[in-house]
Amino acid sequence: MVSGGHTVAVIGAGKIGELMLSGLLRSGWPVDRLLATARRPARAAELTARYGVRVVDNLTAVGEAEVLAVAVKPQDAAALLDEIGPKVPADKLVISLCAGLPSNFFSRRLPEGTPVVRVMTNTPALVDQAMTAISAGVHATGEHLALAEELFKPLGATIRVPESQQDAVTALSGSGPAYFYLLVEAMTDAGILLGLPRQVAHDLIVQTAIGSAVMLRDSGEHPVKLREAVTSPAGTTISAIRELENHGVRAALLAALEAARDRARELAAQAE
């Protein structure tokens, strides 16, 4: 487990911040090495009741924790850094979980030399199946990357990527769970259209999604091969695939991910 007995503060413990807190606790991280901050007192009370974690104000977190994991919305990051930026000692590690914001958005608002690591995780962290991409930002060394990895490994898989790829990562794996949920929702409705009871349609497609995902991960086969194995000559699958192609599903995905990437860039521009 954890190196050096660091204390980690999750600054802005909303949905993603809570996933990080709960994942670390599940992995055995001591609760007295965790701090959280929240804007609303009711949220602070909820986090303490749920996890036993100490919720403090932002400046106390800055003073007590060695690692500051910033999980506020990109739109709230500048105001947060106006408050804490000048007070962060330069030996702390700042980890940004914010979509879109480059590490230099942080470093420009922090004392010279403060290391910043940028990460993009996703909500399957809730079941220890996150995909977290980690990038060295300004002043971050291999040691800082290793520490960030140690924090996110218990939540699922991790990968190191150059920071220049983080907006694409955000569009693909950060937002990715939403695309799969939308597909499952739409396919459940399709099952209803074909006369299946809703619960049956839901159970069929969820297990099909799980089975397909495990095969993608474990079979070592290319997705095209896996799809071809389902697609019998003159059979049912090819009839469905013709409709998916006619309706531009592939093109829709290309356009959707470009839109998500562009939105990440816009969030960064607007946050300034």
Ligand SMILES: NC(=O)C1=CN([C@@H]2O[C@H](COP(=O)(O)OP(=O)(O)OC[C@H]3O[C@@H](n4cnc5c(N)ncnc54)[C@H](O)[C@@H]3O)[C@@H](O)[C@H]2O)C=CC1
């Ligand atoms: N929801 C998702 O699937 C993912 C979100 N992210 C990123 O995580 C960050 C948080 O997203 P969510 O958790 O979805 O949003 P959220 O709105 O649930 O959480 C943000 C929290 O920060 C708090 N906050 C804002 N300003 C604060 C301040 N000055 N001091 C203390 N607390 C403050 C808010 O009250 C809120 O509870 C965003 O930057 C987002 O881009 C990254 C990956 C996936």
Ligand SMILES: O=C(O)[C@@H]1CCC=N1
């Ligand atoms: O929708 C968003 O902006 C965040 C970032 C990635 C997933 N959710």
